Structures are given as structure tokens and as C-alpha cells.
Amino acid sequence: MTATPDTDAPTEAPARGKRPKQGEPVIDRALSLLAVFSDRRRALTLSELARHADMPAPTALRLISRLVAWGALERLDDGRYVVGVRLWEVASLSPRGHGVREIALPYLEDLFEVTRHHVLLAVRDNEEAVLIERLSSKDATEVAYRVGGRAPLRSTAVGLVLLAGADQHFQEAIMAKPAEKEPGVAEMPEGQLRRTLSDVRRTGIAMIRRSHPSMTVSVASPIFDAQGSVVAALSIVVPDGSTPPNVLAPAVRATARAVSRNLGHQATVSTEVRTHSRG
Amino acid sequence: MTATPDTDAPTEAPARGKRPKQGEPVIDRALSLLAVFSDRRRALTLSELARHADMPAPTALRLISRLVAWGALERLDDGRYVVGVRLWEVASLSPRGHGVREIALPYLEDLFEVTRHHVLLAVRDNEEAVLIERLSSKDATEVAYRVGGRAPLRSTAVGLVLLAGADQHFQEAIMAKPAEKEPGVAEMPEGQLRRTLSDVRRTGIAMIRRSHPSMTVSVASPIFDAQGSVVAALSIVVPDGSTPPNVLAPAVRATARAVSRNLGHQATVSTEVRTHSRG
DNA sequence: AGGTGGCTTTCAATGGTTGGAATAGTATTG
DNA sequence: CAATACTATTCCAACCATTGAAAGCCACCT
Incomplete structure (x- = not known):
């Protein structure tokens, strides 16, 4: 520290070999x-x-x-x-990991039981969505993601929901970055993305059609905590052409709302009306 | 270290105050x-x-x-x-945590769907069982343990299965210790415990009746990996007096076997016959 | 205003940490 | 079967990250 390395006048590399890289916590x-x-x-x-x-x-x-x-x-x-x-x-004590999952599972199961299609639950970690739970029957469509895995925000249904629910500042930061190409998903220019996010906030539904691992449609809806922030996203993935998305949407929204209620969220009559209603 | 503490001749405590307890990794x-x-x-x-x-x-x-x-x-x-x-x-990559769980879940769901009672999945960690998964309908009997929680080996059905499947040396070590009292479960003297464990190994079924959180009967069965060791235990918990245990046992065993098969275990025709049958 | 308790930053002394070197163990190759 | 290559483990002296008392903040309570 105090001593200046005055003694070093070697040819080029200070490779006196000693401690190459020491000093990381x-x-x-x-x-x-x-x-x-x-x-x-x-x-x-x-x-x-x-x-x-x-x-x-x-x-x-x-x-x-x-x-x-x-x-x-x-x-x-x-x-x-x-x-x-x-x-x-220890990790099972993670509120955003097992916490939400534990509360949501029974409802996910109900939805799964009725539809017999993939049901997903995800939370946001930084700039990606992390899959918290996935229910699949042994004979369902191929799906891209596994529990514990990560998915992009801009090109998945749960991702869009989580992005739409993030704070403005974060959203802008994400949109500033160029979207990385996701196989089998249509690119979305910034303008359309903004409109989509706004729609998601208004309707409580995000929808994505993808063609890659297989032709599927995903319908997702946000889960709110007691403070009214989006803590997770729930989605269903069905083969394209089976159940029409507009039929799925109500079921997905209803399930998401049920979970939110259990998390202490005071649901408003309509997603649009959110003024000063106190339980 | 090398220097002998010759300089210290203080009154009593070397409490020169400095670093009280420093030196833990x-x-x-x-x-x-x-x-x-x-x-x-x-x-x-x-x-x-x-x-x-x-x-x-x-x-x-x-x-x-x-x-x-x-x-x-x-x-x-x-x-x-x-x-x-x-x-x-990261924890979701734990083979004995999420690993078994992921493979077992669909089967657990089937069992749950049919019986509508608590279905548990546990593995052994040291001298306790750790609950890996629990499926419960919203309206099921009260149950003592939560996912991620721990349960004693000697006084739970899954515990007995895991204990019975542990190596001889470990079993002896456990039995050497005095059994800690578990509320609502009948004490089991060593002789009876030995007999029970032997029965569990032979029949592939463990059963425990408890009265504490509520009157329940648990029926558990072992899950084997490809090497034939017991890696987990599956159980069902029903209110005492509802479905008779002997009716549950086959369902539990069948489910446990299905999971084992998926883990690569070559099931033998009977648990008793385990000699040199290959593939 | 004074007091209490939690959170954060600072800083010099120090002991845990570090990694090259050497050794033992194990799989692969000629 | 020796030679080779790789991995795992033990040692140890230099060293730097780590340490925690002290003091400054801030919020809250009385």
C-alpha cells in the first residue's frame, strides 16, 4: 500500500508469478x-x-x-x-419463490384440472421472468421453459404482464435496449410494445402466439399483492387452434384474481377503476 | 500463534477489549x-x-x-x-429437492385427484425428513407439516420409510439415541421399531396413526432411484376412520412405484424377491 | 428537547485467506 | 505394465480482505 512498486522494472510482464488475481470478497x-x-x-x-x-x-x-x-x-x-x-x-422461504407458489398452487391446480393445459406461474427477477411453477399433464404440448428457468420479458405472455406491471422507470430502461431475438415469436416494434403494455394494464390480459417449439398461444394475467403491485404472472399455454384465447382469458383472469385476493389484494370491481376504494 | 503469550500477566481477564470473537470463516x-x-x-x-x-x-x-x-x-x-x-x-437445481419433485409431481397429482387427501413427498436430510412437496385441497384435514419443513424420522410415516431405507449403520446410530417425544404419536420401544422397519422393508408400506393436530392415519411408501436406494418417501394422510388404510396402501405403493420407474428403477415383481433379476 | 434504537460509514490492526508447489490418487493411453 | 494426464488433497508463508469499535445519522418515541 504505502510502498510504491519502485522495484519493478522488468521487461514487460510483471509476471513475477506471485498472486495473479487475489482480492475478491x-x-x-x-x-x-x-x-x-x-x-x-x-x-x-x-x-x-x-x-x-x-x-x-x-x-x-x-x-x-x-x-x-x-x-x-x-x-x-x-x-x-x-x-x-x-x-x-432455506430457499423455500423465499416469498417470491415458494411464497407466492404455495398460495397460488391450489388455484393453479383448479385451472389445470379444468383445462388440462400447461399452467405457468412466474415472477420477475431483474430483466427476466423466472418460472416458479409449471403444471403439465404427461400428455400436453411441448413447452419451452422449466421450473427455475428464465424467460425473456418482451416475448412471453408472463413476461409482458410482469413488464407491464413494473415501474415506469424500469420499463423505459428495458425498451431502450434492443430486443433480443426470440425464436418463433413475432418481433414487436417499440410503438406496438407500448400499446400492448398499456392494453395489458387495462385489460389484465396478455397474449402471445409462438411457433417455435410448437404452435402455441399463451394467455397471461397479473397477480397483485396487498399493496397493489404486480408480484407474479399466471398463464396458460394451449396448442394454437384448440381453445380460442377469448374463451381462456376469463378463466385465467379469474384464477389470477383469486390468487391476488388470497395475497391480500383488495380487488376493485373493474381493473380500470382504481381510485380510493378502501376495503 | 508462534509467539507465546508471555507478555500477558494481567489481573484476570485478557479482556484488553480488542477483537472479542474473530476468526470464524x-x-x-x-x-x-x-x-x-x-x-x-x-x-x-x-x-x-x-x-x-x-x-x-x-x-x-x-x-x-x-x-x-x-x-x-x-x-x-x-x-x-x-x-x-x-x-x-439455484436451489431448484437440487436433485433431491426439486429434482425428485419434478418427476414425482404428475403422479402425486393423480393420486391426489383420486383420493382428495393430503399427499406428501419427503427426503431425508441427516436425522430428519424434509418435506419436498405437499398437495392439499383447500378443504382437507389439518396437517402438521409444511413444504420445506422438517419432520422426525421415528414418528412419521415418511420418516419410517426413509429410516428403513437408510444404511444399517445410520439406522443403528438413530436407534442408539433416545427418541424425542412427538405429540400425538404413540411411543415405540426399540424392539417394536426394529420389527416395524423390517416390515416396512418387506411390504413397502409404513403406517402411523396420530392424534395431535387431528386424528389422522398416514400411509407411506418408498421411492427408489436407479441404484435401488431409497431416495424419497411418498405418503397420504387421511382422517382416521375415513378410508381404511388397507385400501389406501395399494394406491400409495402403486404411485410410489410409478415414480421409481421414472427415476430409472428396475422394479422387481415383488419387493421380497430381489436377487439377481436384471432388466 | 432529550433519549432510544436501528442503520451506515470510517479506519487501522490483524488473522483468515490465498494459491503455488508438492503429493497422492485415478483414469487413459501407448 | 509403465507412461501420461488429469484430478483431488495437503502444506504453508505472504498478504490483503476482513473485522468491529467508534462515531455520525436518521427516525421515532416520550
Whole structure:
């Protein structure tokens, strides 16, 4: 610190080898280890973890050992590591994760029972939607997303609902960015997007038609908390051409409202009328 | 370390005040912060977290900030902290958490649909069972446990199944300990417990009658993975006196077997016959 | 106004953390 | 079967992130 590195006058690289990159907070490193796990990487060896998290093996081992001791990770018989039940347990206390899910599940099931199509529940995390729950019969249409996975905001029905419910500032930030191309979904120019979001807010319904994994139509509706903010989105995904969307919409809206009510939201008679009505 | 504390000849306490208790790995501290969250404590203030995790506020703040930056925790508008979606997302990759659940859910739903009673799915973590999933209609009997919660091994149906499926060494260790008293469940002396576990292994069914939150009967059955080890337990909980247990047992066993098959388990014709039958 | 309690920032001392090197173990190859 | 390549683990001295008392804020209560 105080000493100036006056002694270094090597040819070019200060590669005296010493400590290449030291100085990242321990926690960040530990978390970056957790972040290595993904849908495709559910069981990893020490060296894989070390490589992907970009840290020397001994360091990774030390951190991982702690995580294992606590139960955040578990070690399989073959020496590989997987995410542990203990972590899952704590995560199940996440209000926006299992919290909403727990309250919504019975209603999702009702909707699923009646329609026998995919029913999805998602929340927003930063600039993406995270799938919290998905109900599917064993013989339903192919669907793109899995529970715990992420979906874009601009090109999915739940995404549009969540985006429409976000604060103005955030919406502008999203629209400022160029939309990344999503396979099988029609591009939407900014003007149309703005109109769509406004419609979603007014009607409480978002609709998207996609052709990629298969021809499907998604109909989504917002879920509100006691403060009236959009905390989640519920949607149904049906094969294009089966049940007409305008038939699905009421069912989806009704279900979403039922969940909202259970979250303490004082529903107004119409979505449009939202002035000073106090329960 | 190397230097002997020769200089200390104070009156009594070396309480020169300096660093009271410093020297716990950072990760452990961070994890102990996560561990503070529980069913009853889902949203906590900084000072609450610091108090329960037993560390000074500034330290807690520093650690928490990192966790928030990553998404393991989230901060509410009122300043309190809750478990974040990002953590939930990673945790959803837990093979024994969401993994089994994802595969089992459709089957659990079938069973639930037919019986309209509580359906539970649990795995073992150390000396307890952890509830992975619970399906309940809005109008079902009161039940003691919630998803993400823990239940004792010796006095619940799923617990007995998991215990019976654990390795011999572990079972002995459990039985060596005195059984903690569980309200509403009949005590079971060691001899009877041994016999019960043996029965469970033979029949693939465990049964427990409890009187506490309400009069109920639970019937559980093991779920096997491809290697033939018990990875989870499935159970149904019905009000005592409704459907007779011997009627439920086949349904529960059948469902558990269906899940096992999907996990890659090669079911044998009878549970009793398990010699050298391949494919 | 004074007091209380929670939250945040600062900062110098320090001990946990770090990663190269060496060792042991394991799979793959010639 | 030795050689090779890779992974996992242990060691340890240098070092820097970590630590928590102290003090400043802010909000709330009396």
C-alpha cells in the first residue's frame, strides 16, 4: 500500500508469478461457485467448478468444503457435487419463490384440472421472468421453459404482464435496449410494445402466439399483492387452434384474481377503476 | 500463534477489549445469516439478523450486502431482508429437492385427484425428513407439516420409510439415541421399531396413526432411484376412520412405484424377491 | 428537547485467506 | 505394465480482505 512498486522494472510482464488475481470478497467467490450450477450442469466435479468459477483448485476446494459442511452443497458417491437440500430448504422461504407458489398452487391446480393445459406461474427477477411453477399433464404440448428457468420479458405472455406491471422507470430502461431475438415469436416494434403494455394494464390480459417449439398461444394475467403491485404472472399455454384465447382469458383472469385476493389484494370491481376504494 | 503469550500477566481477564470473537470463516458467517430465516422468520431487519447470527451489525451489514448484490437475499421497501429468487433458482437445481419433485409431481397429482387427501413427498436430510412437496385441497384435514419443513424420522410415516431405507449403520446410530417425544404419536420401544422397519422393508408400506393436530392415519411408501436406494418417501394422510388404510396402501405403493420407474428403477415383481433379476 | 434504537460509514490492526508447489490418487493411453 | 494426464488433497508463508469499535445519522418515541 504505502510502498510504491519502485522495484519493478522488468521487461514487460510483471509476471513475477506471485498472486495473479487475489482480492475478491470470499462470499462473492462462494456464490460464484453456486452460480456455476445450471440446468445442464447439475452435478460437477471439483475441477469443473474451479474452472467455471475461475479460481484455483485449492481455493475452490476450501470454499466448497464449507458449503458442503453447511449443506448448501452435497457430495455424491462419485465425488461430484450437487446443490443440497439444506439450501433448498432455506430457499423455500423465499416469498417470491415458494411464497407466492404455495398460495397460488391450489388455484393453479383448479385451472389445470379444468383445462388440462400447461399452467405457468412466474415472477420477475431483474430483466427476466423466472418460472416458479409449471403444471403439465404427461400428455400436453411441448413447452419451452422449466421450473427455475428464465424467460425473456418482451416475448412471453408472463413476461409482458410482469413488464407491464413494473415501474415506469424500469420499463423505459428495458425498451431502450434492443430486443433480443426470440425464436418463433413475432418481433414487436417499440410503438406496438407500448400499446400492448398499456392494453395489458387495462385489460389484465396478455397474449402471445409462438411457433417455435410448437404452435402455441399463451394467455397471461397479473397477480397483485396487498399493496397493489404486480408480484407474479399466471398463464396458460394451449396448442394454437384448440381453445380460442377469448374463451381462456376469463378463466385465467379469474384464477389470477383469486390468487391476488388470497395475497391480500383488495380487488376493485373493474381493473380500470382504481381510485380510493378502501376495503 | 508462534509467539507465546508471555507478555500477558494481567489481573484476570485478557479482556484488553480488542477483537472479542474473530476468526470464524467468512462463509460460515454468511451461511449462518441464511440459517436465521425460518418459517416464522421470513422477513428480518439488519439488527435481527445480526442478533440471531450473533455478530456485530457492521459485519452483518457487509455480508448481507454481498448476498443482496448476488440475489441470495432481497431487500424490501421497509428495509427488511428476505430470501431472494436467485437463491431459489439455484436451489431448484437440487436433485433431491426439486429434482425428485419434478418427476414425482404428475403422479402425486393423480393420486391426489383420486383420493382428495393430503399427499406428501419427503427426503431425508441427516436425522430428519424434509418435506419436498405437499398437495392439499383447500378443504382437507389439518396437517402438521409444511413444504420445506422438517419432520422426525421415528414418528412419521415418511420418516419410517426413509429410516428403513437408510444404511444399517445410520439406522443403528438413530436407534442408539433416545427418541424425542412427538405429540400425538404413540411411543415405540426399540424392539417394536426394529420389527416395524423390517416390515416396512418387506411390504413397502409404513403406517402411523396420530392424534395431535387431528386424528389422522398416514400411509407411506418408498421411492427408489436407479441404484435401488431409497431416495424419497411418498405418503397420504387421511382422517382416521375415513378410508381404511388397507385400501389406501395399494394406491400409495402403486404411485410410489410409478415414480421409481421414472427415476430409472428396475422394479422387481415383488419387493421380497430381489436377487439377481436384471432388466 | 432529550433519549432510544436501528442503520451506515470510517479506519487501522490483524488473522483468515490465498494459491503455488508438492503429493497422492485415478483414469487413459501407448 | 509403465507412461501420461488429469484430478483431488495437503502444506504453508505472504498478504490483503476482513473485522468491529467508534462515531455520525436518521427516525421515532416520550
